[in-house]
Amino acid sequence: MYEMIAFYLFSALTIGLFMVTVMSKNVLYAMTSLASAMVLISGFFFILGADFLGVVQLIVYVGAIMALYSFAMMFFDATRDIKEKNTNNALVFLLGGLSALVLVLIFAAPIHSDAIHALYPIHEGAGNAQDVGIVLFTKYLVPFEVAAVMLLVAMIAGIILAGKKMDHSLTKDLDADDEILVVKDRK
Amino acid sequence: MEVTWIGVLIKAIIILAVISAIAGFGTYIERKVLAFMQRRLGPMHVGPYGLLQIAADGIKLFTKEDIVPQNANAFIFKIAPVITAATAFIALSAVPVFPDFTIPSWIPVLGGTFVPSIASDLNIGVLFVLGMMAAGLYGPLLAGMSQANKWGIIGAARTAVQFLSYEVVTGLSILAPIMLVGSLSFVDFNAYQAGGIGDWLVWKQPVAFVLFLIAGFAETNRTPFDLLEHEAEVVSGYATEYSGMRWGMFFIGEYANMITVSVIAAVVFLGGYDAAGTLGWLFIMAKIAFFFFLMLWVRAAWPHVRPDQLMWLCWKVLMPLAVVNIVITALVMMV
Structure with a gap:
């Protein structure tokens, strides 16, 4: 129950924030929504019980987006809107739509979940970090x-x-x- | 004892209330300690020994006009202080502050509720706390970039520089103790050092301890590394345009982060809270207070460093030392 509420909350927020990232013409809004959406994605890992990956997501993306911010700081006036130069709107729409479609297909493929078996199931008693380590250093x-x-x-x-x-x-x-x-x- | 959601909620409220109060009181202690080290008296006029200075400061902060500069990005400008304060308290949710206790049963509604020592006992606590404290630097960064002020943008640039410098050192320095303990949970760190002073990790990992402390000073923007709002150079850095409670929130966040770093240092290196002994909670308070005092002491004793000196220190001195420390620890553990 709680997990479902959390999942839908995180999903709505993540999708909304990434929409802002793509649509906004202001560097500051785009970067901030990107950073917060990346932080919210770690929430999905926590819901799935993958604490370690959740924290890694948090740490890695906080640092990575901090570096992006510094580029934004060097190239743009963060308080003004940016004029985008799109030479061909139809092409942008087509390419964006196609890549979105491919992504949806890829991630919708596991809808036949009967066919999926965990090759490396989690070990009882071992923590999340230990499991990640075992898989990384064997397979x-x-x-x-x-x-x-x-x-x-x-x-x-x-x-x-x-x-x-x-x-x-x-x-x-x-x-x-x-x-x-x-x-x-x-x- | 079973942890219920009421217990966690009470714990969260206690953390918010007590740490906010300590943050306010911390400013008073900081001014007093600095004053005594510089042979002054510090705040003396409001109340006995200036003790009510906190109330006066609080009234001042709450009633000051809240100004948003004309060309600033108002939305980001307004949420930036909230990010600093919120992440500081989220980080505190995963560290052990104050002992476990059960509310006595004669209290009407909440009687018999068990209040845990850690609000959320994650088994990757150390990483979570470090990650959350790192996310807290978005506060100064966004504040500096959104306020349409050149001092602000210099403060924001210095935030990014400082973050990219110290973050590696923090992670690498705490990695060696993690290897020894074999766990990322604060409870396991405490259990590993339960045997008394001889078992403290600071004796096995002195280099990691010193490196972590130095990186902790950079993480909380304390004095040798407070580049972000270096009054003598960049007016007030990221906080230049802020006034009133928004400015106050940055400082509540900073003091909460100081407490978090003190707790991590106390639990990871100095034995933590002794679960078996009756006075363990008193000792961990003393350890946290010591680290808090150390931060004030260093502020009184050392000058600021320049940004290039910070980068030189972090990348050319501390990071190689941390890597060598990890390699030696690994070799000793293997043999």
Whole structure:
């Protein structure tokens, strides 16, 4: 009973908030509704009894959307509306509608729930985090390790891209001071 | 004892009432402690030893005009303080504050109700609390971005910088104790250290303890790392345009977060509440009070750091230390 109320509440709120994310022309509204919808999604995990995944959803998306916010802060004036440039409204409608349809089909497929068996049922007595760990380090070991290597590669690439001139300081660089002085002299 | 929904509700009301009151009282204690450390007297005029200063501050906050700047995004501007306060209290719902007790049976309606120590005893409590406290930083971020003020937007940018810096350190520093205990539940942490002072995790994980404390200061925006509203640099950062109770809500949230960090530090590293002993609840109060005092002490003793110094500290010093600590812990556990 409580679970059903919670489920419908979370569903309505999540769908509504994602609608705001897509429809709104204000960066601040879009980002905030995205963040709160992501937090609400963790509610579904809690209802299903997957506490660990719920908290992971919370932590990961709070951090990820915080990074998105910082981009929004750099590129837009957050208090004004943005003029969107849609060259072809029909195309946008068609592509959006098609991808929505595909997603609905994918997620409606398990409607034949008789055909679904839990390959790795939860262990009695073991906690949620332990179960996730068991599956990660047995069945999904290779994808897990590949994902880890991929993240490492991305991190090293990021450091190399950002760190080209890391060895000389912007504030203590004498050449930089000279350049500023030269510009001043020209004026 | 069975936990009923009435018990949980009473617990939630107790947490809200007591922590809000402590947050108000905390401002008084903070001013007094800072004053004594700087050889001043602090608030002295309202009531004996200035004790009624809280009431005066409360009246001031409640009756001040609530201003929303003209060009601000009014809706986001109004909900930002609520996010800070609400997430701080949600985080408190999963940590043990105050002891278990049963309401005596002579009280008419609620008699015999068992009130648990933790309002919601999740078995992933540690992660939940850290995640909720992280979500609390949306408050300053949205406040800064919505108020159409340049100091505000600098405060918001610093929020993002600070969050991305300390979050890694918090997670990694608390990972080593989690590995030792083998659980994410605060109850298991308490049980692991039940043997007395010798069993406290701070002796096994001193590095993790120090790292967690430093990250905790950044998490609660306490002084060495209070970049978000650094009065001397960015007027008041994210809180520049706020007045009255909306401004007050940011501070209730901040003090509630200080208490949450103190509780986590006390339960995870300093033995928690001793379930067997009769005075366990008194000891955990003393531990929480000590950490609260430590935060005030550090504020009196240390200057602010610059944002680049914070990033340097978190990414180049604390994070490698935390990783090395985890590797050493893992090796010791394996052998």
